[in-house]
Amino acid sequence: MKRFALSLLVLLACVSTVALASGAGDTTVSISGTATVTNGTANGDTVTVTPLDRNYRRVGQSVNATVTNGTFTAANVTNASLYYVRLSHDGLAHYALTNETDGISFDLGPTLSGRVVTENGSAVSNAQLLVASPTGPPVGQVNASENGTFSIGPLKSNTTYTLWMRMAGVPYKKTVTTGTNATNVRFVKRAPTDDDGVLTVSGGNPASHVMQVSPRQNSTGLSVVETLTVRNTGDRPFVGPVRVALPNGATPTGAMFRNRQTTFSRQGSDVIINATIAANDTAQIGVAYDLENRSIQKSVDHDTDRLAVVLQGYNLSEVSHSPNLRPGSAPISMLTNDKALRSGDEIQVHVPKTAQQSANGGSGNGGNGGTDFPTVVMVLSFLSIVIGGILAYRAL
CATH class of the missing domain: 2.60.40.1120 (Carboxypeptidase-like, regulatory domain)
Incomplete structure (x- = not known):
């Protein structure tokens, strides 16, 4: 906890x-x-x-x-x-x-109170709850009693708080608004699921699926980092493997879960990352890989609302792509989708060697090489700020 x-x-x-x-x-x-x-x-x-x-x-x-x-x-x-x-x-x-x-x-003034129970209504004894404010930081913690009851306050009126609980490594989440349903809260400890059908790639800001493509160091191939915001749309925690499809010929070099480097396994064309995601919550998952060739052809494993392919150091006019992608209006080379992608949809991007830009802005064979996974993710986070403005511009 x-x-x-x-x-x-x-x-x-x-x-x-x-x-x-x-x-x-x-x-x-x-x-x-x-x-x-x-x-x-x-x-x-x-x-x-x-x-x-x-x-x-x-x-x-x-x-x-x-x-x-x-x-x-x-x-x-x-x-x-x-x-x-x-x-x-x-x-x-x-x-x-x-x-x-x-x-x-x-x-x-208001007090937030209720009871922690199992799905059959039995009390969950001595659960430790954390109450988070609307801006994210914790307000405080409270321990449930032997019969599962809890109470915490005084809190701000007409304010939405998030209750968090973690038991046996499984996260549970419930939102409550003071002044409406805050005095008889029923916080249910549901058995987790490993059905990845409850997962979508959505809720990310600025994009839910970001692919950063850059020249590979000392090679004619590509280095790619994919970051996905995965949402659990179910009514119970998800605990299990999350699949991220790799393009043909990709060699995975690292993985991330909730901004921390993590272990991964390979199964066919997928990278497998173990994840725990509370009901109606999101988590960021990342995969880094190298490509010997210059083509990215892959299927998406989950429904995806917004995709951004950032082509770092490349001339977008020389990059070919599948019809479900289009150039974004941006000061950086980027492709995005016009409509939501469904699980199984395929995307394609081909980046010829001639598309690579030199330091002075022209095409050439130079360019910075790829980096290891943690550093690339930091760069990706910076670029996401730029993409945010781009996607906001699209929405206007």
Whole structure:
């Protein structure tokens, strides 16, 4: 459970530990607001304000303030585009992300309560639950009783929270909105499934399936990294193998699950990665491979909403592709799909040697070689930001 909680702390870690971004403003502002608690008081509670830029990087030191008579003011906060505000009350943490300097309000009151049960209604004793805020970071943890009951609060009104539970390595997830169904929550521990029919490639931002194609080092072939956002559409956790189809002639060199390098196996033309995905949750899966030839011809194993093929260092006008792909309107060479791909659909991309661009922008035989899997994934994450703008442009 501790490792699971740490995964949800990523956003907070980024906010609190990233080095100050260059170009932060020299002026300061005061951040003020109110904090109230139904049938209680927030007086004496600590409010922490962290200034951020529009890319959510910290641009100044965090500043603490104390709630007095239901109000707080954090002085000398670096002037910024965004402010991440955290209220600590009675062992729980509450958050607000705002671009305003005043009028920030924490109104605490509702309690989230319910029972953890099995599918046949039996109590799940002593389950440890983690409650996450709408922005992702954890609000707090609570242990269920012997008969499975739990209660945590006070929380913010009319706010959607996510309940997480992990038992025997299997993740469980449930969303609850305070003020509607938060006082009689039935959190069911369902038996997991290994039926990959519940999986789709969807929900990724900016694209659910990204293929980064680059020149292979000291070779005429290609290096490819595929990253898929896999969604479990079922009502129970998925625990089992996830298949990623490889093109003919591909040699896999690495795999990733939830941004961590992982083991994989090969079965026919597929790479197999073991995954655990909570019901109605997503996870990123990645595969890196080398190709001796210059053609990518493969089927997709799961229904896919958005695909992006990033052709790093290539002239797109010289690249041929299947009819279900088209050039994207972008400052980088990219192919995308016009409509959703179905499981079994085939895509084809041929990248001739003449399409490779030299450092000065012309065609040539030069170019940077491929890298090992972890480094390529970091590059891919950077390129995804660019692709996000491209796909947003398509949607307008």
